Amino acid sequence: MQDGTFISVGHPQETPRGDAYARDCPTRQLLDRIGDKWSVLILLLLGEEEMRFSRLKKRIDGISQKMLSQTLRSLERDGLVTRHAFATVPVTVSYGITALGRELLAALRLMIDWAETRMPDVVEAQRSFDGRAALAH
Template identity: 80%
Template sequence: MQDGTFLSPGHLQETCTGNANVRDCPTRQLLDLIGDKWSVLILLLLGREETRFSRLKQRIEGISQKMLSQTLRSLERDGLVTRHAVATVPVTVSYRIAPLGRELIAALQLMIDWAETRMSDVAEAQRAFDQRASGAATRFP
């Protein structure tokens, strides 16, 4: 097996040959899909219920209309969400999670559970690091 090749239980194909920077690496492709600031949050909200664009915008603090639109379009392109438009004045647009998106949420659930239970430990580690770093900065001007 080559360096950079990973095997997962039940799936013995290579996931990356050489390094994870290769564009056709499935792991890299998945991280590109969900690694931005908003995608997983949008998927989680749509996993609960079909939601109109304006409601998503209200529920996601800090996201711009442009970024929400771009992220939804990308998720739709990737087959993770579906868009439904009803010919009203103005047009009513809603989004729902697609079966592929629901599978992705299930795959991410371990990471989500970990974050919900361990983020306080991460925050404590960050505080300790910041204290050590600020102490080192004051000792060595």
């Protein structure tokens, strides 16, 4: 990618790739989104089943209504989540995951599994680092 445009790699039929190391690459925006804890938690839940806004809010402890709304809108814009509105009074809205979102979810599950199983090792590394840092001062 040069100056915010995508380049084609290999055969002309291949999907153009970005270059996440390039300052203006849109891939960086997507990495911000998929690296966001709220996005990850929303995608995990929607990977299980379609859910209404209120149920998502209840399941994700600590997320504000505003943050949930903003994150869902961003995920929908990126093609990872769908929004379904039903003509009821009041309007009923539910969210689901798209095929593109399911692809991402497969990769996220590997990362989350690693984080959940390796957290004790990370905590130990943090304690060790903090102990060395305290001795240095």
